[in-house]
Amino acid sequence: MAVGTSSGIPSTPLLKDEVDIVIPTIRNLDFLEMWRPFFQPYHLIIVQDGDPRKTITVPDGFDYELYNRNDINRILGPKAACISFNDSTCRCFGFLVSKKKYVAKDPSGKEINAPEQHIKNLLSPSTPFFFNTLYDPYREGADFVRGYPFSLREGVSTVVSHGLWLNIPDYDAPTQLVKPHERNTRQEYVDAVITVPKGALFPMCGMNLAFNRELIGPAMYFGLMGDGQPIRRYDDMWAGWCVKVICDHLGLGVKTGLPYIWHSKASNPLVNLKKEYHGIHWQEEVIPFFQAVSLPKKCTTPQECYIELSKQVKEKLGKVDVYFNKLADAMVTWIEAWDELNPSEKLSNVSAE
Ligand SMILES: O=c1ccn([C@@H]2O[C@H](COP(=O)(O)OP(=O)(O)O[C@H]3O[C@@H](CO)[C@H](O)[C@H]3O)[C@@H](O)[C@H]2O)c(=O)[nH]1
């Protein structure tokens, strides 16, 4: 699929017909001008949060579809209850309606061709079963180091590419409060992509993320946050924990590192503290839950894994707080909505059994 370049290093295919870029927004889309060179080839799915009467202008020259809350309610009917309102969690509606193989979540920052690096990450295997100390062995200029078992060098399909951030790091509110001026300049020099090992959870940030919709899309639900919910800013964390335990079960890979984006908007740490408050103490029970999760062999598709996970959430986290019962039900609604909007994929998943 890659074609040669003058330097002999294969260039990365655009995959413009296989990638959608999902952008949740409650503001304007002016940042698209800065990203035009990298985003213009792709189809954009814009999820307009907040008041649907507000008109959001999309700069000329972009191929896009735009959904506001009225559209979400019209398309999903009662199932729209699983899509959060007044929170960036609404982005997962874009994952539902996309028909592409890959989804990249919008970064908004300095000129870095993030889609190209995410595609590179997703097109090369991951190595979750044995840690390669020279990072990603499939990158130009790297390889498996001595002692790496040859039987494991084929790797597994990479289904999540988790990019990082320059400038404003994605810190939680307490850290933001004690380190208000800390800027992430150090990572400028960490030129690495690393597979998250099997059995290890990680804090997935939704700002700069790409994933294989066909292989793991049904697990990429960002949960119930925003209006009427007791918790926010744990949308991507919840999705990341569910995705990782399902990837470990299905033998799929998650990579983190490049591409970095310039994160320019620091949200208000005191507002964030209120949003994160329950998450900060609940996660001390939620993480051990995910670390102990075991999915039965009969679960061979992301949908089946996700439904099984929702049962365990209700059974084991329902006692932490009633919120997790609601979340477990919303997880089921999400899969019902996914299968309703993507019937062919459900069949293909069945045929993959
Ligand atoms: O109610 C809302 C708020 C925001 N959005 C859109 O979502 C993204 C991110 O918004 P923002 O940068 O303001 O928020 P952060 O605090 O930096 O969000 C980070 O925290 C994580 C947890 O939610 C999240 O993954 C990170 O992005 C922007 O595009 C807003 O326009 C929204 O749609 N609705």
Ligand SMILES: [Mn+2]
């Ligand atoms: Mn931000």
